[in-house]
Amino acid sequence: MHASVEGKEILKGLNLEVKAGEVHAIMGPNGAGKSSLASVLAGREAYEVTEGTVTLDGKDILELAPEDRAREGVFLAFQYPIEIPGVSNINFLKTALNEIREYRGLAPLTAKEFLQRSREKQDLVEFDAKLVNRSLNEGFSGGEKKRNEIFQLAMLEPKLAILDETDSGLDIDALRIVSRGVNKLRSKDNAFILITHYQRLLDYIVPDYVHVLADGKIVKTGGKELALELEEKGYDWLTKN
């Protein structure tokens, strides 16, 4: 796949296959196109795919609006979750969940069912009940915002979750909590793409594959041990040629 933003090519022939049950880590130096990949998959405006396709369970998602991609099962955990004062976290999630259910031909959850599910997932990902009733991300600490992303992930149960630098700005305790949440959500039916700059996250969420993205292309693929090698040697040995 090739993609560009404002006429500038940022992904230059990227091939990636993620199967259900797998966790893929995408690492790479700054400016390699890691976050652009996340934006392209989620359907952010201004990112244009110039060549290639993206399919989810055989369905082309590039023609779909961001909301329809989400309804098909794509989830992006944002690097910088947005604060929206006045939109309550819980109301937002209820709206999202019910729109996704409607798309899939399911009846909306009753208030009771929703509450039950919300409690269950809060416990699962260790998300503070007090935050659930506040305005969406408003005044949340960096760690709380990232945990809210994981809570949303738990609530919406996507097929493919893309975690864009979820580890950035987290202290070690927050990183542990976030990772525990992700590990509990892993199943044979869903898949994760972890976009990260550091190997640290991969100590807690062990990937099946590690890809190195440099200058818009995957330049190396390996197992989890590749991450350790990168930690030791940096990226230069892969990008110099």
Added chain:
Amino acid sequence: MTSIKQLESPLTEAIAALFDRRELSNQDGWSAYRKAAMQEFGRLGFPSVKNEEWRFTNILPLVKTEYVLDEMAAISEADMARVQSLVQEHCAGIYSAEEVYRLVLVNGAIVPSLSVLPAQEGVSIQSLRAAQEHPQCQAHFGTVLQIKDNAFAALNSAMFEDGLFVHIADRVALEKPLHVVKVLLGTEATMHHSRDLFVLGKHAELKVIETYITDIAAPVLVNAAAEVVLAENAMFDHYDVQKADNNLRIIQRTEATQNKHSNYSNYIFTFPGAAFVRNNLALHLNEADLESHLYGLYISAATQLVDNHTEVHHKMPRGESNQLYKGIVMDNSRAVFNGKIFVYQDAQKTNAFQQSNNILFSDNATVHAKPQLEIFADDVKCSHGSTIGQLNKDAMFYLRSRGIGEQQAKQLMVEAFAYDVVEKVKLPFLKEYLNQMMVADMGNQK
């Protein structure tokens, strides 16, 4: 002799002729007041856009219409039956009957049979004319509204025939909010001059909600004036909901004087509908240690014009005023916000805040915002600010990336934008009603 600050209109002459006719027949306690007001209107004329206060609001189309001026016509029985069902339907959409008292005005005249008024001691709710001998009416009528240099206030004072008088005596709190339903009926272009006087004694409390029901087949121009008097420690929550037919044109001036430790809160909500809305709100904080709150939310659509002008005069020390106006300007509509805060030399330790935020919802929408602050005291805390923007694209994407459709996402964002105004509403049923109206109006948008 007209200056460039005046509009020439046949309406001016028609008004003068009617005034002269009336002067011959109706002599009452207000005759001298009317006469002085007519003189001032004659001096000012209808303001043109050369007049700073009307720079962005051209009333030329309004004064070109030929209106029926002598408007207090009797309502037929058939019309009354229709009004009754309209009122019932309107009110049922806002609250359950036992939550409020209700006063119904049809074309400016009180209709007792449709009203539910308190039988509470110390509360007087009646027509201005009936209250003419009331000592509180005599003491305050015409003392608050500034006629000088206010053409429409002068015109109202010259031409009003009747109006509403509400008095709450010292240490009396009206038990339930008073809902004032302003019903406008008619098939002909008509000009109304409505006039209200609210007088609150010491420690008195009052909550008023004003709404419109319009069943009009031709343009109706309402030139309204309201005077508000708050004695020491009085509290008045004043809600005005402007949702009406496209034929309605509103020009109104609400003016209040406040005494020590009093609290006046004015809330004004304008929704798509009425083609032309100009609200003037002026507060005179004549004593020390008092507070005022001014909240506004306007959602304009189609070719609507919504103009809010406010003035807050801090004259004595330790006053506090908070002002927050927010607007969502859609389609080809236009909004104007002009807020002035004056802090006089004696008004030390004043806290005065003013904020106006606007969202342009379409490429053809326009906002003119002009926050103004004049400070003559040296120990004060004041701020003013204004923003004009669009819906935050990142926030829209965030919502959509969770499966929320574009329309629904917009609605959530708009509700969120309006939230800090709507949350200030202290009556839960009214808050819910406003939220519903917002959703309905945004739902019509593409």
